Amino acid sequence: METLIDALVTGDHKRALATAQALRSQGVSVEEIVRLGIQPAMEALDYKCTVEQFNLLEIMLAGRAVSGVARELFPDSSTPPDSKATIAVASLQGDIHDIGKHIVKMVLIGNRYRVIDCGKDVPVEAVVEQVRAEKADALCISGLITSALPRVRLVKQALADAGIGHVLVLAGGAALKQSTAAALKVDYVGQTAFDAVKYLDPIFGVKP
Numbered sequence: 012m013e014t015l016i017d018a019l020v021t022g023d024h025k026r027a028l029a030t031a032q033a034l035r036s037q038g039v040s041v042e043e044i045v046r047l048g049i050q051p052a053m054e055a056l057d058y059k060c061t062v063e064q065f066n067l068l069e070i071m072l073a074g075r076a077v078s079g080v081a082r083e084l085f086p087d088s089s090t091p092p093d094s095k096a097t098i099a100v101a102s103l104q105g106d107i108h109d110i111g112k113h114i115v116k117m118v119l120i121g122n123r124y125r126v127i128d129c130g131k132d133v134p135v136e137a138v139v140e141q142v143r144a145e146k147a148d149a150l151c152i153s154g155l156i157t158s159a160l161p162r163v164r165l166v167k168q169a170l171a172d173a174g175i176g177h178v179l180v181l182a183g184g185a186a187l188k189q190s191t192a193a194a195l196k197v198d199y200v201g202q203t204a205f206d207a208v209k210y211l212d213p214i215f216g217v218k219p
C-alpha cells in the first residue's frame with residue numbers, strides 16, 4: 012500500500028496502476044485500496060498544497076495517476092442488470108474536480124445502481140433538468156472547492172421548484188464532508204463513496 016501511495020503522490024501513473032493491480036491480485040479489497048491507498052495519498056498532496064509550495068503540474072500528474080487507478084478498480088459498465096434505483100452524480104458550477112465523483116459513480120455502479128453522470132462545473136439548473144429527464148431517484152453532489160458550497164444549498168429548492176422535491180440529495184467530497192446535512196440543506200452528508208451506498212441501500216436496496 013505504501014508503494015501505491017508513493018506512486019500516486021509522485022504522479023507515477025504506470026507504477027500506481029501496476030501496484031493497484033498487484034494488490035487486487037493479492038486479494039486486497041477495492042474499499043481497502045481506496046481507504047488505505049488513494050485517500051492517504053490525496054491527504055499527503057493536500058498537505059503539500061497547503062504547507063509547501065503549490066505545484067500545479069505535480070498535482071495534475073497525481074490526478075492522472077489516481078484516475079487511472081480508479082478506472083482499474085471500478086471498470087465502467089453500462090446500466091447494471093436489475094438496478095436498484097437511478098442516481099445522478101455531479102460537481103456544481105465552479106468546481107472542476109471530478110476524481111471523487113468518478114469514484115462515487117463507480118462504487119454506485121458496482122452496487123447495482125444506474126448512474127447518470129451530469130458532469131463537472133455544471134450549473135444547478137442543468138443538473139436539475141437532467142435529474143428530471145432521467146427520472147433519477149437521488150442526486151450525489153461532489154464538492155471539493157469551498158466557493159461552490161453556496162450552490163449546494165440551492166439544490167433542494169431547485170428540485171422542489173421543478174416538481175421533483177422527492178429526489179434525495181447526498182453531498183460529499185473534501186469541501187462538503189465537514190459540514191452537516193442541515194447546513195447544506197441536503198438529506199445526507201457522507202465521508203466516503205461507500206457511505207453513499209450505505210445510505211441508499213436501506214432505501215432502495217429491496218425492491219417492493
Ligand code: B12
Binds near residue numbers: 049061106109156158
Ligand atoms: C487533484 C486535485 C486537483 C486536480 C483535479 C483533477 C480532477 N480531474 O479532479 C487539479 C490540478 C485540476 C486541481 C485544480 C484546482 N484545485 Co485542486 N485539488 C486536488 C487535490 C490534491 C485532490 C482532490 C482529489 O481528487 N481527491 C481524491 C478524491 C478521491 O477524494 P474526494 O473527492 O474527497 O472523494 C472521496 C470522498 O470525499 C467521497 N466523495 C466525493 N464526492 C462525494 C459525494 C457524495 C455524495 C459522497 C457520499 C461521497 C463523496 O468519495 C471519494 C472516495 O471515498 C485536493 C486536495 C484534497 N485533499 O482534497 C486539491 C484541492 C481540492 N484543490 C484546491 C484548489 C484551490 C484548486 C484550484 C483552484 C487551484 C488553482 N489555484 O488553480 C484549481 C481549480 C479548482 C476549480 N475551479 O475547481 C483546494 C480547494 C480549497 C478550498 N477549500 O476551496 C484543495 C483542497 C487543495 C488545497 N489544499 O489548496 N485540483
